[in-house]
Amino acid sequence: MAKNILSNLSIYVHWPFCKSKCPYCDFFSKVKKNIDQDAIIDGYIKQLETYANLTKDRDIVSVFFGGGTPSLISPQNIEKILNTIDHLWGLSSKVEISLEANPNTQTPHLFADLAKAGINRLSLGVQSLDDEELKFLGRTHSADEAMRAIDDVLQNYTNHSVDLIYALPRQSTEQWYKELKKITSLGLKHLSLYQLTIEENTVFYKKGIKALDEEKAVQLYQFSDDYLSSHGYDKYEVSNYAKTGYQSRHNKAYWLGQDYIGIGQSAHGRLRLNNKIFAVTDPISFEELSNEERAAELIIMGLRLTEGINKSNFKLVCGLDFDSFISQDFKNDCQKQGLIVDNADTLRATKEGFLILDYVISGLCGA
Ligand SMILES: C[S@@+](CC[C@H](N)C(=O)[O-])C[C@H]1O[C@@H](n2cnc3c(N)ncnc32)[C@H](O)[C@@H]1O
Ligand code: SF4
Structure with a gap:
């Protein structure tokens, strides 16, 4: 295959387990004790081998461990997966290898050990730096614990990101300003700011919790744009802001329509094989997409980018x-x-x- 955007391949590895289920979260994740982590990882490796047989000539541009809570995967198992990817396709030092971590999984050496295992970008789910808001969101970490986790990220990763959720019911511009002021004072390279959405099948939905009214949410959104822009962050996507050189290559691969495969329960991908485009899902199955279906997806994803x-x-x-x-x-x-x-x-x-x-x-x- 000629080398262009079509040669690129990204790999998403989903870890569908969490320590507890947050009441707003609609992502596929389960709270389960006593899972056989090694057996699940062996299953992932078999799937990678199957995909590699179909895509040997591709260049891996990014690997993303998402969830759920992939910071529950042991660094040894992360290393095992990365060694497998390296062996099957080759992993150059330029490849962005990200992992989503929850502050509630932080242990004294975890982030350093993950870096040694090959992770070179850490994305931390802080959500808020206010204890009341964290409690409302059902998070099991405090603002102090989140700050310690951020320190640890800064010490171990030049390339990193923090997620925050805003537009909580009754959140004022003043409260959101305080959060943004704190978070922008830390020298972080990338921020993802998500407006709270109330999804069906969540505890928040069942409790009848309502999102902040639309007009107020728009005000906070515009405030975030202006505040971050005046603090050196370029908005490059609906919810994502980065210092120069720190956009997420993995997420950009989705938004630009590059191929990716998804490993782990509920993960999915898009893959071009023999000039046909397939939606691929775990466990491995292929559904061909028409050019028009892919075109509509490219518009949905591409217009999210500034x-x-x-x-x-x-x-x-x-x-x-x-x-x-x-x-x-x-x-x-x-x-x-x-x-x-x-x-x-x-x-x-x-x-x-x-x-x-x-x-x-x-x-x-x-x-
Ligand atoms: C798939 S989650 C994984 C992160 C990690 N498990 C954690 O919670 O720290 C990715 C991000 O989506 C955002 N998110 C999840 N549910 C949301 C919701 N209902 N509204 C807004 N943002 C949400 C959170 O900011 C979260 O960090
Ligand atoms: S927000 Fe993160 S930690 Fe909470 S349930 Fe969802 S994936 Fe798990």
């Missing part, structure tokens, strides 16, 4: 011409309203467009 969609990249990945695929009438309307900027090479959402991105995306896709 740089927008690169039209040649779009054509390369789904085989369709971008300008012929989208609704030109809707695009012209959006342009008039200042929701998007369109030129010969790219189409991107403006600040105003980001506020109603779902509407822009579905209209462009002709829905």
Whole structure:
């Protein structure tokens, strides 16, 4: 295969276990004691071998251990998986290897041991630096423990990120400002700021907890954008902000439509084989996607990026011409309203467009 974006492959490894279930969380995760971790890892290795037989010629650009709580995987097992990937495809020193950690799994040497095992980017689920908010979110760590975990991350990882959740019910701009002030004073390289969403099948939903009202949430969102931009963070995606050189390569692979495989219960991927595009799921199964289905996905994912969609990249990945695929009438309307900027090479959402991105995306896709 000629070397271009189509040669790239990312690997997502899902660890579907947590110490406790957070009441807002809709991710696939279970609280289970006495799991046979070594046996599960052996299963993961077999799946990697199967995928490697199909994708030997690909360049691995990123590996991401997500969850659930992958900081519960022992550093020995992380190393075993990385050695397997290295053996099967080759892992250059440039490959971004991330792991999501929860402060409630931190032990004195865990983050250092994970670094020794090969992790070179740590993403810490802090969620809040306020004890009341942490309690509301059902987190099992305190703000002090989160701060100690952040210190530990800073000592062991140049490349790192912190997740925060905002727009909690009744959260004021003043409260959110205090959080942002604290978090931006720590010299972190990357921040993911998520508005609390109340998902069905969560304890919050069953308890009837309501999200912050829309207008207030928009205010906090715009406040975050302005505050982070004035503190040296570039917003490069709906919820993601980075200092120069520290965007998440793995997440960008999804947003740009590069191939990835997913290992572990509930994980999924997108894989091009013999010029066909497949949705792949764990346990390994393949469902072919039409070019139009992939094109719609590329618009959904690509417009999340502030740089927008690169039209040649779009054509390369789904085989369709971008300008012929989208609704030109809707695009012209959006342009008039200042929701998007369109030129010969790219189409991107403006600040105003980001506020109603779902509407822009579905209209462009002709829905
Ligand atoms: C899959 S979780 C894994 C992180 C890790 N297990 C932890 O909780 O620290 C990734 C991130 O999604 C965010 N998240 C999960 N559920 C959310 C929700 N309902 N609303 C907003 N953000 C959410 C949290 O910030 C979390 O850190
Ligand atoms: S937020 Fe993280 S720790 Fe909490 S249940 Fe979800 S995946 Fe597990």
